[in-house]
Amino acid sequence: MNEDKNEEDEEQEMVEIFVMGKRYEVPEGLTIMTALEYAGYKFTRGCGCRGGFCGACSTVYRTEEDYKLKMDLACQTAVEDGMFLVQLPFMPAVREEYEIEKVDPEEHDNVLLDHYPEVARCVSCNTCTKSCPQDIEVMDYVQAALRGDIERTAELSFDCIQCGLCSIRCPADIKQYHMAQMARRIYSKYEQPDSDELAKRVKEIEEGKYDEEMEELANMAEEELKKRYDERDIVEEG
Ligand code: SF4
Ligand code: SF4
Ligand code: FES
Numbered sequence: 001m002n003e004d005k006n007e008e009d010e011e012q013e014m015v016e017i018f019v020m021g022k023r024y025e026v027p028e029g030l031t032i033m034t035a036l037e038y039a040g041y042k043f044t045r046g047c048g049c050r051g052g053f054c055g056a057c058s059t060v061y062r063t064e065e066d067y068k069l070k071m072d073l074a075c076q077t078a079v080e081d082g083m084f085l086v087q088l089p090f091m092p093a094v095r096e097e098y099e100i101e102k103v104d105p106e107e108h109d110n111v112l113l114d115h116y117p118e119v120a121r122c123v124s125c126n127t128c129t130k131s132c133p134q135d136i137e138v139m140d141y142v143q144a145a146l147r148g149d150i151e152r153t154a155e156l157s158f159d160c161i162q163c164g165l166c167s168i169r170c171p172a173d174i175k176q177y178h179m180a181q182m183a184r185r186i187y188s189k190y191e192q193p194d195s196d197e198l199a200k201r202v203k204e205i206e207e208g209k210y211d212e213e214m215e216e217l218a219n220m221a222e223e224e225l226k227k228r229y230d231e232r233d234i235v236e237e238g
Contacts, residue, residue, distance in 0.1 A: 015081040032059055032074040032085060046087050052076045052133070055163030058088045071165045073133050091164025095178040103186055110148040111186065116179040119145050121172035128166035128176055134159045138166045138176050145179055151191060153183035 013028040017035060026035040033047060048054035057074035063082045074087065096115040103111050113119055119142055128138035137156055144152035157180035166176045204210070217225065 015079055015083075017079055017082075018084045020086065021084075026079055028079070028081075030079055032061075032072075032077050032079055032083075033057060035079045036074070036085075036087070045090070047075070050075045053161055055161035056090075058091060058163050058165055059085060060088060060168070061085045069169070071131055071168060073163060073165075076133065088164075091167065093164055093167050093175040093178060095175065096182070098182065100185060100189055103182075104190055105148075105150055105186060106190070110146075112145045112148070112150065112153065112179055112183055115182060116145075116175065118172055118174050119179060122146065122174060123172060125171060127169050127171070128174075131165045131169065133163065133165060134161060136160060136166075141180055141183075142174060142176055145183060150183050150187050153180055154187035157181075157184065 014025040015028045017024055017026055017039075019036060019039060019041070024035075024039040026038050030038060033043070033050065037043070046057050048056035052073055052075060055073070058071065059074040059077065060069060060071050061083050062069050063080060063084070065082070098115055103115075105111050108114055122139070122142050124139060124143070126139045128142070129136070129140070132138050136159055141153045141156035144156060157177070160177050160180055162177050162181065164177060167174065170176070217228075220228070
């Protein structure tokens with residue numbers, strides 16, 4: 001650590017954290033992700049968007065004063081004094097395989113249950129909902145899946161970022177987010193009304209309307225591309 005960094009540290013309030021048991025002092029107010037980088041760790045896994053959207057940075061921690069294991073996204077959670085941290089590079093939950101052409105809900109009593117029968121073991125403890133950093137009503141979508149309501153499962157899980165935190169402490173060992181992703185895919189393919197706008201845009205792409213623009217972007221220098229991105233028009237919904 002150099003002198004400049006020591007002077008900076010003196011002016012900043014520091015907190016004590018433990019990473020895989022090793023103690024570090026890091027500036028208060030950093031996210032867990034930036035605190036780990038401050039401590040010298042380099043992310044090669046478990047880090048993506050840094051903005052709470054990709055679900056790659058699941059983290060488990062506890063503090064000395066509280067017996068509970070807590071879970072959150074490292075890029076969205078500030079460090080606390082006395083935090084004991086463990087990073088999870090991905091959530092090792094089984095995702096069932098299926099061919100989307102063969103899961104027509106009209107041909108199954110409950111196609112979600114067929115692939116994720118453990119959903120029937122839900123004991124309605126609501127732990128999954130409390131664990132979700134997106135504030136999704138996870139237990140409610142599990143219950144909708146149990147009733148065979150694919151549309152409701154898809155709607156309620158729409159903002160899921162696939163971080164897997166809901167499944168970590170599920171006593172029934174349910175892979176809520178994989179099951180819900182299947183529901184959204186089935187809903188999109190078999191139940192959602194066709195979009196005229198989408199059909200129009202696909203036709204335009206097929207006819208080459210954007211070829212020139214794509215070519216221009218593909219050949220653009222990185223700085224120019226960033227500038228173009230920052231200045232882009234954002235169309236508000238509604
Ligand atoms: S944590 Fe598991 S058992 Fe509890 S409500 Fe959620 S899905 Fe059901
Ligand atoms: S539903 Fe589960 S996987 Fe999806 S965002 Fe919430 S905790 Fe993460
Ligand atoms: S890095 Fe993408 S959600 Fe944290």
